[in-house]
Amino acid sequence: MKLQQTTMRTFSFIISLFCVCSLQAQEQVPQVYPEIYGLRIGTDLIKASRNFWDKDYKGFEISADYRYNKRWYLAAEAGYENRLKTDDQLSYTTDGMFLKIGAEKNFHQNWLDMNNLIYVGGRYGFSLHSQTLHSYRINTGDAYFDEEMQYPELKSTGLMAHWLEMIVGIKAEVVDNLYIGMNVQLKGLFYQKQPEGFENLYYPGFGQKYSGNIGVGFGYGISYMIPFKKKIIQPVKQQENEIKKR
Template sequence: MLRYIFINLSLILFLLPAISQDYSQPRSDRERQKLQDEEGTPLKKKEKIPYPDKKRGTELGIDISRFFIPLFDDDRIAIEASIRSNLGKRTFFVGSLGSDRVAFDDKSYTYESTGIYATAGVDYDIFAVAEEGNNDNILVGLRYGYAIQEHGASSITIYEGYWGDFTSSISPYTLSTHWVEAVVGLRSEVLNNFYMSWMIHIKGKINSSNTELLEPYTVPGFGTGSNSFNLGFSYVLAYQIPWGNTKR
């Protein structure tokens, strides 16, 4: 009998802490209280990192990647200048102006094209790490592009051994192209107010006029004329004229 009494008392003593637990609080409150008791400090929400105070101004640059085009396509010569200016702490207006010339002559086809182009858009800086003296950016953005060019084929030859060769030509005429592009890239201050940036451009054609007679070999600023989408790359060296830097 004593053995059974001892067993029952032991069970009551073992279950007493669980029975006496306060269930008046909701489960989430109890868990929060338990975490606070274990850690010794109240739980806090993760604080949002404020955007740091970076240099602001207007930047003038040149795309040096255009100088390397003849290494890959010796029929093309291109040049591009750009401008970038702060609209806010982390937003930029971005514009570019360039020209592109193509001239090639092979056994059956002679082609010439000369044109200019312009793009304009906005970039947004997603790099919000606060570090003293760090003015670097990780940028995403959108652009609108427009090109006008004059192109033609002064000589077209179709070789036919039986009926004889056929020769023709297309006189130079003007065409225009519109497109949009999404960009992503990095921008870094390498020296005081001197910046280096590279960007990847994903371009989608909106409209191209007067291409029925002759498809352009390349559209200035856009790329291969027969494509609806092109992938581009830019590498800009620039100098920033500072303004609006109240804390510097």
């Protein structure tokens, strides 16, 4: 009887010890989460919606970025714009396509499985377009007569522009792989081919030119990421990597 009690106590002790060790082992297993690498494709909602509320505009923009490593993304935008501009002094239409390529760095410290971005980047931009001068007003030099309006309907083709731009923006994942974002751009024109006897005032992808060949822009977009691979990261390992990068 005593032997049986001793055996039961020993067996109970072994079971208890096994349960404690199992719990400790589970507590020591580190949490892991994936970092998603893939191609994100989207469009600019401002340009897309403008086709409906602005009768003098037609255009679109397709954007894409690819995650090169933990912080850096390769990025590009391409599109088409047709814009009629009319005011008291002149009327013209700009029509053409554009391409922008560059990169951006994500400065957002994501938690767990988040993949949001707060980024700063740069682009090289290029446009190929035409411009039609519909009308312009000239000063007759006579105080008794109004300024005279001219209607040349002068079309110039083969025009181009090259510029650099800095972009700052955010992208937030609202559901799995679907992102909403916004950005602002500061642009500097460094080369252009202009029409004879007139000046480029608007460039596809660049927008309106201001004094000093400077332009500004704003974008609000939606995009979807096509996942290519997932890199499993452990929090402890990630902290070590962050310390090394600093």
